[in-house]
Amino acid sequence: MMSSIEPKQRSLRERFMKFVPRIFKATIITAIVGIILLVFWVLLSGFLSFYPKYLALFAVLIWAILFFTFGIRVSEGTIFKYGFIVGRALFLIIFFTYATNGGILTLSTTGFEFTMEFIPILGLLIVASLLSMGQGILEAIEFVSEGPKD
Amino acid sequence: MQQTIKALSWAIGILWVFVLVLPITIAVSLSKLAEPGTIGVKQSEVSYSNNIFSLSSPFYINNTGFYDLTDINFTISINDAFGKLSTTSALIPTIRAGSIANSSFIINVSVAKLSPRIFALLTNDTDLNLGVSASFGAAHAMTFRVSTNFSQPWRAPFYNFTVLAIIYDSASAQLSISASFENHANYPLNGSFTLQAYNNRSKRIGYFQDEVNVQPSSPFSGSYEFGIDAAELTSNNYVGLYFEDTEILEQEWQP
Numbered sequence: 001m002m003s004s005i006e007p008k009q010r011s012l013r014e015r016f017m018k019f020v021p022r023i024f025k026a027t028i029i030t031a032i033v034g035i036i037l038l039v040f041w042v043l044l045s046g047f048l049s050f051y052p053k054y055l056a057l058f059a060v061l062i063w064a065i066l067f068f069t070f071g072i073r074v075s076e077g078t079i080f081k082y083g084f085i086v087g088r089a090l091f092l093i094i095f096f097t098y099a100t101n102g103g104i105l106t107l108s109t110t111g112f113e114f115t116m117e118f119i120p121i122l123g124l125l126i127v128a129s130l131l132s133m134g135q136g137i138l139e140a141i142e143f144v145s146e147g148p149k150d
Numbered sequence: 151m152q153q154t155i156k157a158l159s160w161a162i163g164i165l166w167v168f169v170l171v172l173p174i175t176i177a178v179s180l181s182k183l184a185e186p187g188t189i190g191v192k193q194s195e196v197s198y199s200n201n202i203f204s205l206s207s208p209f210y211i212n213n214t215g216f217y218d219l220t221d222i223n224f225t226i227s228i229n230d231a232f233g234k235l236s237t238t239s240a241l242i243p244t245i246r247a248g249s250i251a252n253s254s255f256i257i258n259v260s261v262a263k264l265s266p267r268i269f270a271l272l273t274n275d276t277d278l279n280l281g282v283s284a285s286f287g288a289a290h291a292m293t294f295r296v297s298t299n300f301s302q303p304w305r306a307p308f309y310n311f312t313v314l315a316i317i318y319d320s321a322s323a324q325l326s327i328s329a330s331f332e333n334h335a336n337y338p339l340n341g342s343f344t345l346q347a348y349n350n351r352s353k354r355i356g357y358f359q360d361e362v363n364v365q366p367s368s369p370f371s372g373s374y375e376f377g378i379d380a381a382e383l384t385s386n387n388y389v390g391l392y393f394e395d396t397e398i399l400e401q402e403w404q405p
Binding site: 114115116118121125128134141142 | 151152154155158159161162165166168169172173290291292293294295296297298299300
């Protein structure tokens, strides 16, 4: 009984040990990205504190970027990496369309209203994200056609 | 497949650089408009003719940025306590980068028909509510709209217009009227001051005209005497006081 479990446990341990450097590498890269985003957070939070809604959305964007960065790095060499790439592109399309109210931002205070319309720029951002999705799908197809590495 | 993926990578990279750099360069370009002397208002001109008060405010925009400005639209609406008085717009289709555009706001307020609203404006200082909105496009990629409201003090040109006395001398068929006001406006009142007497059938029975020149912040007081067609007098008669064909006040009098 013991002899049949031991190889299986060894196999799981080996697999885990194989993932440890990858997790470590992904954590380091995510931390670096996190530090860069933290700088942006510090720079923008002073201004965005007047608009708590946008501060919350910015926090969502930061956490999502960190999540996808970690996910992509940790799933390097697997089909899941491309799932994360496509998911990130899809998230960015939905996030920016929602957060920018379709490319029309309005800030208003008493007796003053400022509206900024940047639909063409949002359009470019969506096109870039769609191309990222396409690239991710093509890379996934290529990855599958080459055969599994893991 | 590899070639396609590489081409896509390049396209995505270029698009992201474009998406990130374009708003920054637009912001830098627009910040140049905030420098002194890039936007200015020239000397305003106030005129009054054919019962229309006209205010012309020329302005210029020097586009020192590196993107064209398009569809520039400035709108000013003037409101008093009763609602909208006048609206003016200035449209500039395009200001190319590095060029200057001139335009002007022209505000016309018709005062032909004396209404309690116009009379109140002509004879009382008040606060007018100005709604200002501006919109423009930059680099054909972004559009900005700003709108704000603020109050502006209005100085009445016929402040406290008062008819001090209307006296009819039946022996000489002369009507004497004395009136006073103070010019609170920041422009001189220079024009004809007319008095017209009517009977209750709206037939003109007397007329007098004088030239007045009242400087800003100066009081005016005048007494006038003119003949009346005594045969046309009715039980109730009216006298209208006009400045440049605009009726300031109409008052009833009995012989």
